[in-house]
Amino acid sequence: MLPCLGLALYHHGRDIPALVVSFGITALAGLILAGRQVNYQDIGYREGFAVAALGWFLTAVFGSLPFVLSGAIPHPIDAFFETMSGFTTTGASILTDIEALPLGILLWRSTTHWIGGIGTVVLLVALIPSLRIAGMQFYRAEVSGPTKTKALPRVAQTSRQLFKVYVVFTLLEVVALRFAGLPWFDSVIHTFGTVATGGFSSRNLSVGAYNSLAVELIIVFFMLLCGINFALHIRAMQGKPQVLWRDRETQVFLLVALVAVAVISTNLISVTGTSLGASVRDSLFQVASIVTSTGFATVDFNQWPDLSRLVLVLLMFVGACAGSTGGGIKVIRIMVLWKLGTRQLQKLIHPQAVIPVRIGRSVIPPEVTDSIQAFLILYLGLFIGAVLVMGMLGLDLISAITSVVATLSNIGPGLGVVGPVANYAAIPVAGKLVLSFCMLVGRLELFTVLALLHPGFWRK
Amino acid sequence: MLPCLGLALYHHGRDIPALVVSFGITALAGLILAGRQVNYQDIGYREGFAVAALGWFLTAVFGSLPFVLSGAIPHPIDAFFETMSGFTTTGASILTDIEALPLGILLWRSTTHWIGGIGTVVLLVALIPSLRIAGMQFYRAEVSGPTKTKALPRVAQTSRQLFKVYVVFTLLEVVALRFAGLPWFDSVIHTFGTVATGGFSSRNLSVGAYNSLAVELIIVFFMLLCGINFALHIRAMQGKPQVLWRDRETQVFLLVALVAVAVISTNLISVTGTSLGASVRDSLFQVASIVTSTGFATVDFNQWPDLSRLVLVLLMFVGACAGSTGGGIKVIRIMVLWKLGTRQLQKLIHPQAVIPVRIGRSVIPPEVTDSIQAFLILYLGLFIGAVLVMGMLGLDLISAITSVVATLSNIGPGLGVVGPVANYAAIPVAGKLVLSFCMLVGRLELFTVLALLHPGFWRK
Numbered sequence: 079m080l081p082c083l084g085l086a087l088y089h090h091g092r093d094i095p096a097l098v099v100s101f102g103i104t105a106l107a108g109l110i111l112a113g114r115q116v117n118y119q120d121i122g123y124r125e126g127f128a129v130a131a132l133g134w135f136l137t138a139v140f141g142s143l144p145f146v147l148s149g150a151i152p153h154p155i156d157a158f159f160e161t162m163s164g165f166t167t168t169g170a171s172i173l174t175d176i177e178a179l180p181l182g183i184l185l186w187r188s189t190t191h192w193i194g195g196i197g198t199v200v201l202l203v204a205l206i207p208s209l210r211i212a213g214m215q216f217y218r219a220e221v222s223g224p225t226k227t228k229a230l231p232r233v234a235q236t237s238r239q240l241f242k243v244y245v246v247f248t249l250l251e252v253v254a255l256r257f258a259g260l261p262w263f264d265s266v267i268h269t270f271g272t273v274a275t276g277g278f279s280s281r282n283l284s285v286g287a288y289n290s291l292a293v294e295l296i297i298v299f300f301m302l303l304c305g306i307n308f309a310l311h312i313r314a315m316q317g318k319p320q321v322l323w324r325d326r327e328t329q330v331f332l333l334v335a336l337v338a339v340a341v342i343s344t345n346l347i348s349v350t351g352t353s354l355g356a357s358v359r360d361s362l363f364q365v366a367s368i369v370t371s372t373g374f375a376t377v378d379f380n381q382w383p384d385l386s387r388l389v390l391v392l393l394m395f396v397g398a399c400a401g402s403t404g405g406g407i408k409v410i411r412i413m414v415l416w417k418l419g420t421r422q423l424q425k426l427i428h429p430q431a432v433i434p435v436r437i438g439r440s441v442i443p444p445e446v447t448d449s450i451q452a453f454l455i456l457y458l459g460l461f462i463g464a465v466l467v468m469g470m471l472g473l474d475l476i477s478a479i480t481s482v483v484a485t486l487s488n489i490g491p492g493l494g495v496v497g498p499v500a501n502y503a504a505i506p507v508a509g510k511l512v513l514s515f516c517m518l519v520g521r522l523e524l525f526t527v528l529a530l531l532h533p534g535f536w537r538k
Numbered sequence: 539m540l541p542c543l544g545l546a547l548y549h550h551g552r553d554i555p556a557l558v559v560s561f562g563i564t565a566l567a568g569l570i571l572a573g574r575q576v577n578y579q580d581i582g583y584r585e586g587f588a589v590a591a592l593g594w595f596l597t598a599v600f601g602s603l604p605f606v607l608s609g610a611i612p613h614p615i616d617a618f619f620e621t622m623s624g625f626t627t628t629g630a631s632i633l634t635d636i637e638a639l640p641l642g643i644l645l646w647r648s649t650t651h652w653i654g655g656i657g658t659v660v661l662l663v664a665l666i667p668s669l670r671i672a673g674m675q676f677y678r679a680e681v682s683g684p685t686k687t688k689a690l691p692r693v694a695q696t697s698r699q700l701f702k703v704y705v706v707f708t709l710l711e712v713v714a715l716r717f718a719g720l721p722w723f724d725s726v727i728h729t730f731g732t733v734a735t736g737g738f739s740s741r742n743l744s745v746g747a748y749n750s751l752a753v754e755l756i757i758v759f760f761m762l763l764c765g766i767n768f769a770l771h772i773r774a775m776q777g778k779p780q781v782l783w784r785d786r787e788t789q790v791f792l793l794v795a796l797v798a799v800a801v802i803s804t805n806l807i808s809v810t811g812t813s814l815g816a817s818v819r820d821s822l823f824q825v826a827s828i829v830t831s832t833g834f835a836t837v838d839f840n841q842w843p844d845l846s847r848l849v850l851v852l853l854m855f856v857g858a859c860a861g862s863t864g865g866g867i868k869v870i871r872i873m874v875l876w877k878l879g880t881r882q883l884q885k886l887i888h889p890q891a892v893i894p895v896r897i898g899r900s901v902i903p904p905e906v907t908d909s910i911q912a913f914l915i916l917y918l919g920l921f922i923g924a925v926l927v928m929g930m931l932g933l934d935l936i937s938a939i940t941s942v943v944a945t946l947s948n949i950g951p952g953l954g955v956v957g958p959v960a961n962y963a964a965i966p967v968a969g970k971l972v973l974s975f976c977m978l979v980g981r982l983e984l985f986t987v988l989a990l991l992h993p994g995f996w997r998k
Contacts, residue, residue, distance in 0.1 A: 422912030452882030469845040
């Protein structure tokens with residue numbers, strides 16, 4: 079919060095008191111907790127999950143203080159929703175006039191993205207060495223993707239490397255956007271929204287406000303970059319850039335995006351009569367924004383023909399690559415699920431054969447395929463349950479379905495009443511809480527939060 | 539076709555020539571094939587799948603002859619769609635004025651339901667002893683549900699028992715409907731539609747045309763009865779009726795229906811102001827019709843509020859019990875999937891534990907849970923692929939989604955342009971073929987047909 083306070087002081091903003099008090103309360107709570115003696119050796123699986131899930135929840139509570147205290151978002155539930163949306167890099171907003179907010183508050187709003195994108199635990203482990211021992215249990219709970227087992231000594235090292243890549247991407251994009259003509263402030267805000275694949279903008283019309291091809295292309299490039307597994311970026315920066323385009327998941331990820339652009343731009347040309355250039359430009363930006371779970375908009379895609387909207391909704395489920403800052407089911411999981419489905423057909427033809435599941439040259443072990451299938455089941459279960467609740471709260475079919483997938487996959491905007499030019503302000507309070515829950519569950523990849531809700535978790 | 543010809547002759551119908559010629563062509567084709575020597579010992583898994591899938595396809599081709607030749611459905615693709623819809627007990631229709639058809643054709647249309655409900659193979663094995671040896675491979679391919687392995691000698695016996703239960707239910711319902719005031723013809727038509735969980739009616743307004751509570755309650759009772767595993771009915775008729783209500787799947791099936799009725803009737807009362815009695819009556823009929831995959835209608839549920847429509851769409855995915863005449867994913871599969879999802883949460887808490895999946899007192903073996911998970915993946919994959927195609931053909935989102943689930947789960951009516959008072963006539967030809975494919979794949983529970991499409995099937 080301190081850099082945001084700095085900005086507020088520089089501009090003599092009306093948000094100064096709110097940021098001072100918020101910083102004070104948060105720092106005080108931190109100091110009180112830091113004074114307690116904790117034996118880090120006692121932290122096992124259960125404690126890891128509990129700390130990760132409840133820690134994110136508390137982060138959102140404290141993070142909402144500047145919004146409430148400054149009067150930018152008077153209602154605490156609204157502020158909690160906005161902050162959870164920020165930290166989980168969802169980018170769903172209840173704000174109707176973003177441009178009316180003071181700059182310090184706007185920067186804080188986008189800073190929650192930047193923190194949440196890399197993950198609070200990774201950030202802390204990278205920056206605060208004393209947390210290293212406890213890091214492993216939290217790391218497991220927080221880093222995305224089905225294959226995330228890490229030996230203890232490597233957690234701190236990996237966290238530092240992840241952080242380095244993240245900072246490099248951030249600096250590069252800020253400079254690129256500045257060169258493309260955006261003011262420094264706007265460059266930082268949209269960079270935070272991009273590298274975290276979050277989607278908060280400082281403009282009411284999102285990226286569409288600039289109407290600049292250069293800005294859009296820069297953002298598309300960095301969205302896609304941050305939708306790729308950061309483990310590959312680490313190796314690429316260590317002098318092996320070829321790992322990026324040799325990776326199967328990355329190939330499929332980019333292919334899916336390409337096919338989606340082709341289908342949507344064809345659909346736009348044939349149904350709405352948009353020109354080829356405009357169709358490709360709009361569909362490229364929107365596809366990159368949705369498949370990486372960012373949620374920036376340059377056009378109101380809720381007005382697009384139904385086929386294009388359908389493709390976007392499907393991309394919301396798919397999401398980006400594992401180990402990226404993006405959300406969704408993740409491309410690698412879809413690939414493994416596809417292989418599991420077709421393997422069953424092979425088994426029907428060769429009932430005695432033992433057929434391993436391969437991605438590229440590596441065999442996916444049964445524990446991982448079990449976990450991926452359970453992920454699908456839990457994702458669908460949660461999706462259906464939440465859609466039913468949103469339906470009971472009075473949302474129409476399309477809005478209920480897309481509000482849930484847009485939060486569960488950490489996208490941001492959906493269709494209908496939660497479309498890109500609308501927002502989540504009109505959702506009933508109970509709905510905002512359900513969707514906040516979806517964001518958190520989605521960001522921590524289901525298992526962490528759902529394990530806490532399982533009765534067996536609380537039994538000895 | 540002969541009984542339908544008999545009815546046509548009795549009424550001096552204009553459909554007599556069409557039925558005579560159709561019977562002649564079909565009988566001739568049968569006689570030619572029956573003359574060929576086949577070594578039934580050569581029939582393995584591959585041949586079983588190929589015969590079942592292609593056999594159903596051919597049955598629909600020959601079954602469409604009366605419609606084309608009588609001029610009732612002039613276009614062959616339309617007639618094929620209607621017949622496939624009949625044999626797969628889907629009940630989706632392209633007819634706009636059912637009541638204008640001659641009686642022989644109407645009876646034939648509903649007879650396809652009755653044949654398809656029990657399954658052509660079961661029917662043939664039960665009636666023609668010489669087919670017994672080959673029956674097992676086909677039986678596997680055709681009978682629904684995840685646990686269908688049967689020893690050879692039991693196939694013929696089980697088929698006869700299934701057939702007996704089916705005939706008893708048919709006779710009971712015909713008599714009950716006749717007593718409730720329906721003419722004999724209408725009683726037979728609606729009984730065929732009910733016990734096969736098909737949904738073809740002889741009236742343009744479906745069951746709603748009678749506006750009779752007694753008729754509706756009789757049909758609800760028999761729809762639910764035929765949505766329950768027929769293996770339980772066999773045992774119940776052998777003097778153990780308690781197996782019916784002690785079965786876990788049956789309990790969950792009826793509970794799901796009950797909850798759906800409660801949610802929808804509450805929704806109808808609060809949103810549309812319908813009276814309690816009418817709401818319960820309408821929702822009971824519609825829920826029973828959809829969850830059993832029958833598809834009869836007493837009201838235009840496409841006009842219901844969105845929450846009610848959402849619940850109905852979810853029921854379309856769920857479907858009835860395994861081993862019933864109903865379609866959908868099936869209740870037992872959903873139960874096993876739920877257990878697999880929550881088991882993964884338990885595994886997170888107890889990483890070393892080996893946790894078997896139990897339904898009631900029986901443990902589901904890993905081969906079966908693998909197969910059920912693959913079923914979910916293939917169902918979703920097919921669903922998404924078909925929805926995309928329907929979207930490309932110009933259908934709106936809701937119509938595209940529900941036309942696919944309504945055919946893949948063998949329901950019949952969906953929402954939007956394929957709602958209960960609309961029909962499939964306006965769907966483009968390519969769409970009718972895709973949906974016919976969905977019906978067949980759904981009726982044969984995915985694996986049989988999809989295995990044929992797998993490249994490995996055709997390799998030695």
